[in-house]
Amino acid sequence: MNLNLKKIPACAGVYLFKGSKERVLYVGKAKNLRNRLRSYFQNSANLDDRKRRMVKIIKDFSYIATSNELEALILEATLIKQYKPKYNIILRDDKNYPYIKLTIKEKWPKIEVVRGVERDGNLYFGPYIPAQGMWEAIDFIGRNFLLRTCKYSLERHMRPCVQYQMKKCLAPCAKKVSRDEYLKIVEDVRLFLAGEKKELISILENKMTQLSAQLRFEEAARIRDSINNIKRAFESQKVISPELEDLDAIGYYKQGSDIVIQVLFIKNGVLIGAKEFFINNLITDEESEIMHSFIELFYSKDIIVPPVILTNCILENSDSLLAWLKNKRGNEVAIEVPEDPKRFAILTMANENARLLMNSKMKSFSDFDKIISNLEEKLSLKKSPASIGAFDVSTIQGEQSVGAYIFWEKDEFKKQEYRHFKIKGAAGIDDYAMIREIVKRTFNKADIRLPELIIIDGGMAQLSVAKRVIDEMNLEIPIISIAKRPDRAFSLNGKVIHLDDKTPESDFLKRIRDEVHRFANTYHRKMRARKLLDSPLENISGIGKKRRLELLRHFGSIDNIRKASAHDIMQIKGFNKKISDKILEELKKQTG
Numbered sequence: 001m002n003l004n005l006k007k008i009p010a011c012a013g014v015y016l017f018k019g020s021k022e023r024v025l026y027v028g029k030a031k032n033l034r035n036r037l038r039s040y041f042q043n044s045a046n047l048d049d050r051k052r053r054m055v056k057i058i059k060d061f062s063y064i065a066t067s068n069e070l071e072a073l074i075l076e077a078t079l080i081k082q083y084k085p086k087y088n089i090i091l092r093d094d095k096n097y098p099y100i101k102l103t104i105k106e107k108w109p110k111i112e113v114v115r116g117v118e119r120d121g122n123l124y125f126g127p128y129i130p131a132q133g134m135w136e137a138i139d140f141i142g143r144n145f146l147l148r149t150c151k152y153s154l155e156r157h158m159r160p161c162v163q164y165q166m167k168k169c170l171a172p173c174a175k176k177v178s179r180d181e182y183l184k185i186v187e188d189v190r191l192f193l194a195g196e197k198k199e200l201i202s203i204l205e206n207k208m209t210q211l212s213a214q215l216r217f218e219e220a221a222r223i224r225d226s227i228n229n230i231k232r233a234f235e236s237q238k239v240i241s242p243e244l245e246d247l248d249a250i251g252y253y254k255q256g257s258d259i260v261i262q263v264l265f266i267k268n269g270v271l272i273g274a275k276e277f278f279i280n281n282l283i284t285d286e287e288s289e290i291m292h293s294f295i296e297l298f299y300s301k302d303i304i305v306p307p308v309i310l311t312n313c314i315l316e317n318s319d320s321l322l323a324w325l326k327n328k329r330g331n332e333v334a335i336e337v338p339e340d341p342k343r344f345a346i347l348t349m350a351n352e353n354a355r356l357l358m359n360s361k362m363k364s365f366s367d368f369d370k371i372i373s374n375l376e377e378k379l380s381l382k383k384s385p386a387s388i389g390a391f392d393v394s395t396i397q398g399e400q401s402v403g404a405y406i407f408w409e410k411d412e413f414k415k416q417e418y419r420h421f422k423i424k425g426a427a428g429i430d431d432y433a434m435i436r437e438i439v440k441r442t443f444n445k446a447d448i449r450l451p452e453l454i455i456i457d458g459g460m461a462q463l464s465v466a467k468r469v470i471d472e473m474n475l476e477i478p479i480i481s482i483a484k485r486p487d488r489a490f491s492l493n494g495k496v497i498h499l500d501d502k503t504p505e506s507d508f509l510k511r512i513r514d515e516v517h518r519f520a521n522t523y524h525r526k527m528r529a530r531k532l533l534d535s536p537l538e539n540i541s542g543i544g545k546k547r548r549l550e551l552l553r554h555f556g557s558i559d560n561i562r563k564a565s566a567h568d569i570m571q572i573k574g575f576n577k578k579i580s581d582k583i584l585e586e587l588k589k590q591t592g
Contacts, residue, residue, distance in 0.1 A: 005042070010034040012072045013065040014079060017058045017087075022446045024083040025054060026283065029072040031317075033063050050283045054087055069320035077300040083447055084416060087283045089293045096302040097127035097275075098134050102190060107179070108172045109186045110148050111141060116302045119330070125193040127265060127303060129273035137193065144226045145189050146170045192230065195268035201227055244269045244342060247308035250294070251350025252287060253358050260361070261294055262354040265306075266346060276357050280410075287313050295335070296321060305329040310338050310347045368411045375505040378497060379489070381453070381478055386410070389451035390516040391442070391466070393423070393434040394524040402527055403438030404520035406512075407451060413515060417449055420523040431458065432465045439469045455512055456481040460490045467492060482513040537561075540586045547574065551583075562587050 013033045017026040030036035040047070040055055047055065066072045080088050096115040102123040103109045113134065117124050128134035141147060146169055152158065154173050163169035170177040170185070191200035204227050211220035244266060251262035258280045265273040277294075284290060292315050299305050305328045315321065315335055325333040338344040369384075376384040387409040395401035407417035419442055423434050435456060442448060454477050456466045463481035470477060481490045487499040487510055499506040537548045537558070554572050555561045561569075561583070569580035 005034055005038050008034045008037055008063065009065050011065050012067070012069045013063050014072050014075045015061060015063040016079065016083075017054070017085075018060045018062070019057050020059055022060070024079075024085045024447065025058065026085050026087040027076055027079045027083060029069070029076040031069050031072075033065065037061070037063075048285065050087075050285075054283050070323055073296060073320050073324055074300075077296055080297060081300070086449070089279055089282065089290065089297060090416070091277055091294075091297050097129055097273075098131050099124045099126035099128070099304070100134060100137060100193060101125075102186070102193065104186065104190075108148060108154050108182060110150075111138060111189065113138070117304050123190060123193075124304060125267070127273055129265065129275045133272060140229070141189055141192070142168055144229055145185050145192075147185065147189060148172055195270045197230075201230060204230070244346075245308065246306045247310060247343070247346075248306045249310040249343075249346045249350040250291065250312075251347065251352070251354040252291065252312050253351060253354035254285075254287075255358050257282070258358065258361075259290065260354040260358045262350050262357060263298070264346065264350045264353075274353070276354070278357075278361060288316050291315060292318065292321060296324075299325060299328060305333055307331065307333060308343075309333065309335045310343055310350075311335060312347065312351065313337065371504045371508055374503070375508065378503075378505055379453075379478075379480060379491060380493075380495065383452075385451070385453035385478070387449070387451045388453045388455060388512055389442075390455040390457065390512050391435065391438055392457035392513075392516040392520040393431060393438065394517075394520040395423075395434070401434060402520060402524045403434060403441075404516055404523060405438065405442045406516045406519055407449065408512060408515075418519060419445070419448070420519065422527065431462060435462050435465050436469050439466050440473070443470075443473055443475060450475065450477065452477065454479040455509070455516070457483075457513055457516060459483045460494075463490050463492065482509060484513075537583070537587075540583060542579065543583065547579075550574065558587070 010032050012031050014029050015033060015037060016024050019025045066075060084090050099114050099117060101112045101114045104123055105121045148169050158173040160171035160174040164171035172182055188200060204223055208220045208223040247266050249264040253260045261277045263275045264271060291311050291313060305325050314337055322333060338347050372384045390406050393403045401423035403421040403423055405419040407414045421438050421441055423437060456462050458481050467479055470479060489497040489499060489509060499510055537543050550572050551561055555564060566577055566580040566584060569575050570577055
C-alpha cells in the first residue's frame, strides 16, 4: 500500500480502512486526518494488539474531508450504517422504535403509532421497547378517554361510525361533543401519557364533583370508574423515582472481548422501556471510546434525545457529540456520571441488567459450543464453524425466480447480513444455474461477511455446482447441502448424513435450512404481489395503487375485472361510471 501522509489534509474528516476486495473494515472520524492516520501507520508500535491486527490486513484507505468535527461525526455515523464495518460498533437493530403521537396540531386530535419523530408541533411519547406497553396504553386510552381513531379531516358533518355505537369514540364527526370538551379530554390523555398522575386525577375528581352537583350522576359514575382505572394503571407501572426527570441510563458490562450495553428509558420517573445490545470484535478496550461511538450511533436513529444521559465514564472529546445531540433535541443535553443517589441507583440497575444478560448469553454460547463441536464431528469438518451462510432459490412455474442468502453467528441469525436477489441469468426452472448465480453474486459483494461453513438447500448436484463457484472464486470455505423428505445432508466426499435422529446438531442444521427457505419464499411472495400490481391496470391513467388494490381485492383477478360490468365496478367505493367505463375500455384494448 502506497502511503504518502503529507498529501493528506490536516483538517477534520472521516477515514475508511479497506481490506481485500475493497471491503470496508473500519470507519473513523478525526479532528486532524493527517495526525490520526499517522497514529495508525507511522506509530503502529503504540497501538494495542487489536488495532495492530487490523492494520496488518488493511489494503487501502480513503478519506473525506469535512468543514468541522460536527460534520465528521454525522458523516461517520452515516457511513457506519451503510458499510457495517467489521471493527466498528454495529447496532444490529436497524428499526426505529415505536412512539405514541398525540396530534395536537389537528383541530380534533387523535393518537397514532409512529416509528419516526418529527418536529411538527405534535407530542410524542416513548420510545416503547418492547412495544407491549405502548399497545396497553393505547387500549387503555381507547376504553377510558374515547378519542377518535379515524383519519378523516372532520371538516364536514358526518354520520357517526360503529365506534360511537360501541361507546369507543365521542363522535366529534357528528358534533356529539363540543371542541372545548374534546380538547379537555385530549389534555387528560396528555397527562396520562406523560405520567402526571396527581394532576390528572385531581382534574378528574373536580370534574366528577361538578357533574354530581349538577345531578348528572351517570356521567359522574363514568368519571369515577375512569379514575379507579387510571389509579390501577399507574400502580402497574414500574416507578423508579417520581422526583426524576426524563433520562436514559446506559449500562455497560464487558467480559473478554464481548460487551453488553443496556439502555433504560426513564420518563417522568417511570421506566417505560429497555433495550439491550450485544457487541463484539471491537478494536478498542477503552470504555470511553466505546461509549462515545455507541451514543453517536444509537441517537442517530429517529429517536427522542433525553435531557440527561447517564454513563459510567466521562467521555473524552465530547464537544462535537454534545453539540450534535443538542441540535437533535433542540435543547441542551448532559452526558454525566451520576453523583445523585437516585440517578446512581438507576445506572447501577442498568449495569446489573447488562451483567445478567451477559451471563445468560454466555450460558447459551456454552450450550451451543457443544452443539457446534458435535456438528464438526458429524460433518467431518476440520474445525467448528463460528458462522454459517446458507443459500436457497424459490420459483413457481419458472416465473419470478429469486435467490436468498442468510447468515448465522453465535446462536442468532444476523438479519443485517441477509441478501436476496432477482434471478437474472437463468432461464426457466434451472436450479443449477440459479444456485451458481446467487452464490457468485453474493460473494462478489464487497460488504459481505464470509462464513466458515456454507449450506446449500438441495442435493448432491446443487452442492457440486456451488462448490465449483467457490473454487473459481478462490474461497476456501467448507460446503454441504441439505435436502428434504427425508431430511439429510450431503458432503463433497459423497457421505450422506441423516438428520432425522433428533439430535440438537441435526435440529440446528434443519433450522438453518428452514430459515433460508422461509426468507426465499417471503421475498418470492413479495415479488409475485408486486407483479400482480404491475398489471394491465398500471397503464390506465387515473388508476393509482390504491384503486388497483381495491379492484383486485374485490374481483380477485384481472380476468374477473374484464368480465365485470361498469355497474359492478361502480359498487366499489371511489369508483364512478366514468372511471368504470374507462377501465373496461382500456382492458378491452389491451386484449385486442
